[in-house]
Amino acid sequence: MIKKIKLLLVFFLLPAIVSCSGTGTKTRPSISQSDKGNTNLFFSRDGGFIGGGVLAKIEVNGNEIAKLGTKEYTRYTVSDNFRIQVSGAGIGGMTMGSDSISGIMNNSNYFYIIGVKQGLFSAKFTINETTESGYKQSQ
Numbered sequence: 001m002i003k004k005i006k007l008l009l010v011f012f013l014l015p016a017i018v019s020c021s022g023t024g025t026k027t028r029p030s031i032s033q034s035d036k037g038n039t040n041l042f043f044s045r046d047g048g049f050i051g052g053g054v055l056a057k058i059e060v061n062g063n064e065i066a067k068l069g070t071k072e073y074t075r076y077t078v079s080d081n082f083r084i085q086v087s088g089a090g091i092g093g094m095t096m097g098s099d100s101i102s103g104i105m106n107n108s109n110y111f112y113i114i115g116v117k118q119g120l121f122s123a124k125f126t127i128n129e130t131t132e133s134g135y136k137q138s139q
Helices: 002-018 133-137
Strands: 039-045 056-060 062-066 073-078 081-090 099-103 109-118 123-130
Touching: 039 056, 039 062, 039 081, 056 073, 062 073, 081 123, 099 123, 109 133
Parallel strands: 039 109
Antiparallel strands: 039 073, 056 062, 056 081, 081 099, 109 123
């Protein structure tokens, strides 16, 4: 009987534990000049209690590049104009609203901070463009 309870507990808790891990890193990627013909996009996710259990799914030009947990970073390189969309990932992300932003490829670095804006009965992800110093100060 105890063995069955343990198995049942693992069965229900394992997906919850695994779903909270993102594909980003806890260390900030090194910032370098963009390669010739490419633009670097740097992403940082704010920490916080609101939306902390939901991963932020980042898509660039319709391709998923990362799922960021709180206080995680990622970097992506594009060689064309880009459109970024951030939304919730997984079952918990279904109730989270999304946000998007566009940019042009100009061999520069772009820095974005992903946050959560809470309403009275809703929450949604936000994406804000910032400067290099703002990006370094995030977290």
